[in-house]
Amino acid sequence: MFELVEPIATITFSEVPNEAFLALGMRNYWDGYFAGRAAPLGTAPAEVVHAVFYNFADGEVARHIPWVWGKVSPQEALAVRERGSAAALRQVLGDLAGSPGLVRAAGLATRAAVSAPTEGRALYAGLRALDVPEDPVARLWHASTLLREHRGDGHNAVLLANGIGGTEAHVLLALSLGMRAEEFGRIHHLPRARLDAVIDGLRARGLVDAAGGFTDAGRETKERIEARTDELAAPPYDALTADELDELITLLEPIAAAAADD
Numbered sequence: 001m002f003e004l005v006e007p008i009a010t011i012t013f014s015e016v017p018n019e020a021f022l023a024l025g026m027r028n029y030w031d032g033y034f035a036g037r038a039a040p041l042g043t044a045p046a047e048v049v050h051a052v053f054y055n056f057a058d059g060e061v062a063r064h065i066p067w068v069w070g071k072v073s074p075q076e077a078l079a080v081r082e083r084g085s086a087a088a089l090r091q092v093l094g095d096l097a098g099s100p101g102l103v104r105a106a107g108l109a110t111r112a113a114v115s116a117p118t119e120g121r122a123l124y125a126g127l128r129a130l131d132v133p134e135d136p137v138a139r140l141w142h143a144s145t146l147l148r149e150h151r152g153d154g155h156n157a158v159l160l161a162n163g164i165g166g167t168e169a170h171v172l173l174a175l176s177l178g179m180r181a182e183e184f185g186r187i188h189h190l191p192r193a194r195l196d197a198v199i200d201g202l203r204a205r206g207l208v209d210a211a212g213g214f215t216d217a218g219r220e221t222k223e224r225i226e227a228r229t230d231e232l233a234a235p236p237y238d239a240l241t242a243d244e245l246d247e248l249i250t251l252l253e254p255i256a257a258a259a260a261d262d
Contacts, residue, residue, distance in 0.1 A: 008089065016087050025071040039075075054156040093255060124146060158225050162221060167198045175213060176214075
């Protein structure tokens, strides 16, 4: 489900929504990213957004929040994000956007997405407080975003329970993808001394070896985190029968494939 939901939800980070935010006066992509994704939290200060998002380096959120709220309100940001995301999804889906299968997928995904407990899941709870869009394409994007952020909140809880900080999580992800930490897009821009300190900390804990790669303990920790994340992401789908879940998977496969190709 993660592989099917992710491309649909992350269409929100593509060119069409980005251009819509730039038209409102955002200075760059990241202004629009933080305005749109943090909007369900209202005008929460940078410290709160940093805590909820979990994996941004110190100071990165504060470069955008609260500045963006001087240009757009959270309510406006939510509307722009939804319109832009639905437009982008409709663009990549072509004829699929108007198909009965998409309408059915949107209904099933929404039923799952609004069914999970909100305790301990701040961003998911903020999204749950919003109205579900009427338009089927927007509804499917909204449901996918709910499911993505539900999973993300759970993932952050697992990272925290395992003593893995946000930047450390990026290092472990880079290594799991066969990359060196300094090559990974989300952290390659960090000052080398800062990144070295993070890697040294992981090495001191026995998770990274002298060459900067995984130890057996590091790989096992990463796998354990991902497995527990999957377990915590499962509750929304309990709202569907086994047959409905199979149907949703079948319906989402061509939609996710088209979105992933964008």
